[in-house]
Amino acid sequence: MKITNKAVSSIEIIIYYTGYIILGMASLMLIPILTSLLLAEWSPLLDFITSMSITMLVGCSMVLLGKRTHQRSANIQWKHGFVAAALSWLLLTFLCAIPYLLSGHTNSYLDACFDVMSGFTTTGLSLTQDLDHLSVGLNMWRHILTFIGGQGMVVLALSFMAKGTSGAYKFYVGEAKDIELVPNVKGTARIIWKISLVYLIIGTLALWIDGIMIGLKPLSAFFHALFIFFSSWSTGGFAPMSNNIMYYHSLSYETVTLVIFILGSLNFGLHYAIWKGNRNELIKNIETQSFLVTSFLACVLALFGLSKLNVYPDAVSAFRRIIYNVLSAHTTTGFGSIYARQFALEWGDFGIFIMIIVMLIGGSACSTAGGFKGLRVGIVFKGLLRDVKKILSSERNMRVFKYHHIKDNILSDEIICSSSIIIICYIVLFSTGTLLGVYYGYPLASSAFESASVTGNVGLSIGVTAPTMPAFLKIYYILAMYMGRLEFLSIFTLIGYAMGGIKKLWVKS
């Protein structure tokens, strides 16, 4: 093949790696294809063959267009990693929505894209119609999307790269996963997958056995277990049936999911540290401390608030309906053990306010969870304490403040500032969503609840998200889920890169 001497352009590098990630996702469509084949679901089988072919075509074409990147081992810069990560999420949303559209279970392509972005970002809000009659193949696809989205599509692509890429870390950070478990990024990506797969086996087995015990048939119990595990571990919130976790009418099933989604909301670094025998990390880590404090406070406040309103009759009801939903919101899972409208009609403004706060805080950084993360809350809180201590102590007293997250880190102005900026970005995103909801005529509390749910990638609904909602609100929610999940930087880089390209074209013409 002829290789030109011209330097590899940034566009070629971005196209090449985006295509590579798309190919990785295309190959995953083999799973629903096999599921449909085994269960003799012929229409979904054809839908997935069509979708996989289109996705492969796009992915291969992109790789071929950017082939010089591979041939000349082009140098990857930060912007390439960030733009490729953001672009691949965007393009994959359009491509992975094809099976939804072909199934006829969505009212429009926009609704299909909404559900895919909701899955990728582990949000869990759904516009898919008539879930109860959905094929197992499409249900498999919905839950795979949320599972892959939780661990990261770039992480998946990196794990299977034939050769380690020198700039792999830049792609990895672009997907808001900035932890290095081992010096090699490919190794880190593989460890993330190993951790997830170990939990997948244990969690699915536990849910399968419990499913059979609560009355599901063995084969059906297996698929329910697999889907609910995918959703719980990824803090996703999708469920195979319309009435979500209420379908099972089981305390034990709810408890197993509760354990899984709390584990899923913890940092992969923490899982790895415990796996390596460093159990003290669980107690010392700033994120677990932050999560414990905020979840305890939220649960207690919600219990007091709702007991004042006499919403639930006893302690078991309070656990199943209050604690479960608060923790589901805090871990950004979005499994709901009450109907969406019950939040609006029964929980009162106090209950809704607590839910909004925990949904915005979210789980741990570098986990499957969303929100502005316990790590940032902990850092900003410690930063505030540091400033107060500095004012109170002598000016000659030079003290270095630290926080513990996997290792001891210096609490620098830079880290406090970057954490605060991200929190501010989340609050702007949330406020804009609330404003938009109110503009379209939804009550303030409902608009704020739904906006917090999309911003924090939670998935609980108060009833705003529906196929009948305004199209612009759907588009805003898609963008909010996308920005919330990738934590802004990649998307801002993509926008900046696109604007720069437009400017160049403008100057040339």
Place this chain on the structure above:
Amino acid sequence: MGKIIKTFVLILLLIIPFSVQAYASDTTKINDLIENALSLDGKNVTIQGEAIGESFERGEYSWVNVNDGTNIIGIWMKTDDAQKITYYGNYKNKGDTLRISGIFRRSCSEHGGELDIHSDTVVITNTGSYVPEHISDIKIIAAVFLSMLSGFVVWLYLKMKK
């Protein structure tokens, strides 16, 4: 006398078709139960909808989820009643249509605060059925054509990698 009988028969003929509609309208929609849960709590209600998924047998009683098109609710019914259901709604089947009367609970203390109905009577008004798949020729042609095209591009990609 003949006139009276004819009039009576005519009235019956007119009433019977409308009586079917009246039969349906005395049911409450599940969404209305949720929206008015406080006022309907503890009241006897009647709903009609499709049995979906499968039943969850818990000894003498079972859970059956019913979808009326507005929402889904769990029905706590006798296992004997649940066993009479032939079809549950899923991808391949349309579930039996059930007409259920029972006590509605906004937050059932027996079932961990669940919003549910404890059934008194369960009537299968329409038996479900297997729903065959309809696959259009265009779908088959598109799948074959696109898979061949993507196969060619993958071949090009693999050639490039070498």
